[in-house]
Amino acid sequence: MSDIRTLGEFIVEKQHDFPHASGELSSLLSSIKLAAKIVNREINKAGLVDITGAFGGENVQGEEQQKLDVYANDKFKAALEARDQVCGVASEEEDEAVSFNKELSQNAKYVVLMDPLDGSSNIDVNVSVGTIFSVYRRVSPVGTPATEEDFLQPGNQQVAAGYIIYGSSTMLVYTTGNGVHGFTYDPSLGVFCLSHESLQTPEDGRIYSINEGNYFRFPMGVKKYIKFCQENVPEDDRPYTSRYIGSLVSDFHRNLLKGGIYLYPSTATHPNGKLRLLYECNPMAFLIEQAGGKASDGVGRIMDIKPTELHQRVPFFVGSTNMVEKVEAFLAEFP
Ligand code: AHG
Ligand code: MN
Ligand code: MN
Numbered sequence: 001m002s003d004i005r006t007l008g009e010f011i012v013e014k015q016h017d018f019p020h021a022s023g024e025l026s027s028l029l030s031s032i033k034l035a036a037k038i039v040n041r042e043i044n045k046a047g048l049v050d051i052t053g054a055f056g057g058e059n060v061q062g063e064e065q066q067k068l069d070v071y072a073n074d075k076f077k078a079a080l081e082a083r084d085q086v087c088g089v090a091s092e093e094e095d096e097a098v099s100f101n102k103e104l105s106q107n108a109k110y111v112v113l114m115d116p117l118d119g120s121s122n123i124d125v126n127v128s129v130g131t132i133f134s135v136y137r138r139v140s141p142v143g144t145p146a147t148e149e150d151f152l153q154p155g156n157q158q159v160a161a162g163y164i165i166y167g168s169s170t171m172l173v174y175t176t177g178n179g180v181h182g183f184t185y186d187p188s189l190g191v192f193c194l195s196h197e198s199l200q201t202p203e204d205g206r207i208y209s210i211n212e213g214n215y216f217r218f219p220m221g222v223k224k225y226i227k228f229c230q231e232n233v234p235e236d237d238r239p240y241t242s243r244y245i246g247s248l249v250s251d252f253h254r255n256l257l258k259g260g261i262y263l264y265p266s267t268a269t270h271p272n273g274k275l276r277l278l279y280e281c282n283p284m285a286f287l288i289e290q291a292g293g294k295a296s297d298g299v300g301r302i303m304d305i306k307p308t309e310l311h312q313r314v315p316f317f318v319g320s321t322n323m324v325e326k327v328e329a330f331l332a333e334f335p
């Protein structure tokens with residue numbers, strides 16, 4: 001097994017892809033790696049320790065926070081603050097962006113946005129969940145507190161993005177704009193090992209992921225697309241397959257590897273869609289584009305949207321290019 005390439009080695013090896021690389025982004029990614037190991041350890045004990053169930057509070061989204069939402073949020077925030085590469089974080093579980101007050105942090109040049117625990121509804125039933133992160137260079141002056149402008153940048157300004165999937169095995173998948181690379185955690189060694197280098201997603205697929213329970217209020221174009229998947233058997237005779245896990249990270253990861261599309265359109269309860277632009281859609285959009293796929297709000301490129309607020313929601317269609325473009329065509333014809 002001497003050909004193991006750990007995440008740490010890979011980050012250092014690849015940092016030379018970065019002009020003027022000074023190791024700060026490498027150190028930032030390493031702090032995410034550490035927090036991922038800590039959260040993974042708790043998730044693997046969920047059910048045996050008091051880490052499942054409701055925390056007893058509500059987040060700014062109006063969602064009942066799960067204990068693991070809060071635990072993961074605290075661990076990732078602490079790991080990012082400890083390494084002095086980040087001047088602030090924004091999180092699904094924080095009402096406002098958090099500026100780190102340490103002097104060293106205020107001299108840092110990056111900000112991180114995160115969904116610390118994605119798929120919270122799956123925690124208590126032992127179905128896979130994830131963490132999503134997105135990294136930008138700050139736009140406010142170094143040496144001052146992070147400002148909201150640092151977090152309201154379009155996704156096309158991201159310098160790194162990725163996710164951890166706590167599934168049958170735990171994986172960390174990330175990009176810094178030079179391809180998408182996947183690492184599988186080996187708990188016996190305590191390291192993430194390179195397992196999927198330079199991932200590319202098929203330009204077409206058979207898997208569509210959507211919560212059809214919301215069908216009644218879907219836009220007509222989405223209804224037409226679902227019917228298209230159900231009634232069209234492609235030329236190779238392999239029909240479409242509906243797969244929906246309830247965790248964006250898990251549905252995204254499967255579709256990334258096999259080809260497919262994840263759809264969260266506007267619905268009765270979420271007229272702008274449910275997924276959050278800054279810490280769910282943009283990082284996944286960066287990853288899928290780096291893997292040769294596409295991410296759209298049904299009309300245009302997700303990463304070109306200029307954010308106006310931290311927790312804003314957008315309709316989200318992400319995956320194999322041909323499938324996303326098919327949905328866009330139906331939405332153009334049947335808005
Ligand atoms: P989170 O658990 O971070 O709030 O995100 C849940 C998201 C996404 O992960 C998942 O695909 C979607 O919500 C499921 O929504 P529905 O239960 O409405 O289908
Ligand atoms: Mn949530
Ligand atoms: Mn989420």
Ligand code: MN
Pocket residue numbers: 069092115116117118119120
């Ligand atoms: Mn979440």
